[in-house]
Amino acid sequence: MYRHLTPISAVLLVGCTWSYRPDCVFGIANNNCAPGTAGYDQVQQAQAQAAAAAANDDAKCQSYGLQPGSPGYAQCRMNLDNQRAQVAASDRAIALQYLLNRH
Numbered sequence: 001m002y003r004h005l006t007p008i009s010a011v012l013l014v015g016c017t018w019s020y021r022p023d024c025v026f027g028i029a030n031n032n033c034a035p036g037t038a039g040y041d042q043v044q045q046a047q048a049q050a051a052a053a054a055a056n057d058d059a060k061c062q063s064y065g066l067q068p069g070s071p072g073y074a075q076c077r078m079n080l081d082n083q084r085a086q087v088a089a090s091d092r093a094i095a096l097q098y099l100l101n102r103h
Contacts, residue, residue, distance in 0.1 A: 053084065 023030065024039030029046065033039035058068070061076035 057081075 021033065021037075021039075024033035024037035027038035027042060029039045029042035031043060033043060057077055057080045060080065061073050062068070064072075064076065066073040066076055
């Protein structure tokens with residue numbers, strides 16, 4: 001039993017000496033990750049994707065002749081957000097079903 005505790009203890013002790021948070025080093029993104037960590041890179045990528053999606057949505061709604069600040073423009077942006085959320089939820093459900101049905 002104690003043989004298994006030694007590697008775990010070593011990992012935990014090494015984690016105390018890291019200059020970065022372990023979750024950030026291993027790529028678990030949060031807003032507190034330091035530059036140069038995988039978590040920081042993921043946060044930056046997510047922010048860039050969100051900015052690109054917002055710019056695309058803005059251009060799409062304006063291409064319909066809708067002006068920013070108008071009720072129609074707001075509805076257009078909400079519709080695009082909802083569509084993106086539905087696609088993301090569907091993708092997560094498909095991935096979950098795949099994981100649950102693997103043998």
